[in-house]
Amino acid sequence: xxxGFLNFYGGVLGAAQDRAxxxxxxxxxxxxxxxxxxxxxxxxxxxxxxxxxxxxPGSSSPQVxxxxxxxxxxxxxxxxxxxxxxxxxxxxxxxxGAASTFLHQSTADLVTALRPNPxxx
Amino acid sequence: MSGNIFSIVGSALNAQDARMAAIxxxxxxxxxITAPGGVPYRAHEVVFQADPVGTDxxxxxxxxxxxxxxxxxxGPVASGVAIAGTVLSNAPxxxxxxxxxxxxxxxxxxxxxxxxxxxxxxxxxxxSNSYAxxxxxxxxxDRVDQQMISSFQV
Numbered sequence: 001x002x003x004g005f006l007n008f009y010g011g012v013l014g015a016a017q018d019r020a021x022x023x024x025x026x027x028x029x030x031x032x033x034x035x036x037x038x039x040x041x042x043x044x045x046x047x048x049x050x051x052x053x054x055x056x057p058g059s060s061s062p063q064v065x066x067x068x069x070x071x072x073x074x075x076x077x078x079x080x081x082x083x084x085x086x087x088x089x090x091x092x093x094x095x096x097g098a099a100s101t102f103l104h105q106s107t108a109d110l111v112t113a114l115r116p117n118p119x120x121x
Numbered sequence: 122m123s124g125n126i127f128s129i130v131g132s133a134l135n136a137q138d139a140r141m142a143a144i145x146x147x148x149x150x151x152x153x154i155t156a157p158g159g160v161p162y163r164a165h166e167v168v169f170q171a172d173p174v175g176t177d178x179x180x181x182x183x184x185x186x187x188x189x190x191x192x193x194x195x196g197p198v199a200s201g202v203a204i205a206g207t208v209l210s211n212a213p214x215x216x217x218x219x220x221x222x223x224x225x226x227x228x229x230x231x232x233x234x235x236x237x238x239x240x241x242x243x244x245x246x247x248x249s250n251s252y253a254x255x256x257x258x259x260x261x262x263d264r265v266d267q268q269m270i271s272s273f274q275v
Binding site: 020021023024025027028029030031032033035082085086089090093096097100101103104107 | 125126129130132133136137140168169170171200201202247248250251254255257258261262264265268269272273
């Protein structure tokens, strides 16, 4: 049986998880000389995952290529903006929360549909 | 779930901690003086570098399906931060004219450190900001994990 929404929300959560790692990495390297902030475009990451639905949900990495963010480069060659990264982290956490809520709701509906009729008819 | 994030944030906290330790050492030695011919105290500056994927044992074990395999232009994306080393500041040493001091040289000058308190305080604010941002990421990742777990309780 094909359960499409599992793949879909798996893809959303996988892409968001990858972004969360990249954002954490950017913040960790906020003071590293010459470091350039990286990010993935969520839309293209999602379409890459959806184009390959046979892949395990969450294993988005092979198709997703992170890009350098174009920020203001400081004197030490570092272009990480802590404010930007924290905004992105907050937005990304919102995406993950929403995806997990929707996934929970869809799963609950599916479980309700699978449950035998309580009245015994 | 967010094991990758936790290790990245852990490396960042370690690095910022080392930086703040260096600042504490510099501020403690701001008034250190040296006898003629001795080695004066020079401000320590901690240099960071992006930690390449694969040096971390957790990354090596994680396998290909992990975010650790992300690549930019064929090269691995760094994961976390490491301390590249400590460099000594090249700022000029402070000298004060105090002929009565036993540490004075032939011209009567006492050689001090080259620590600038203002620079160190600015650096401390920067380190503190970066530390706080890393802690915020940690708390957010934890919150997302908690939300995930609680939303799948039946």
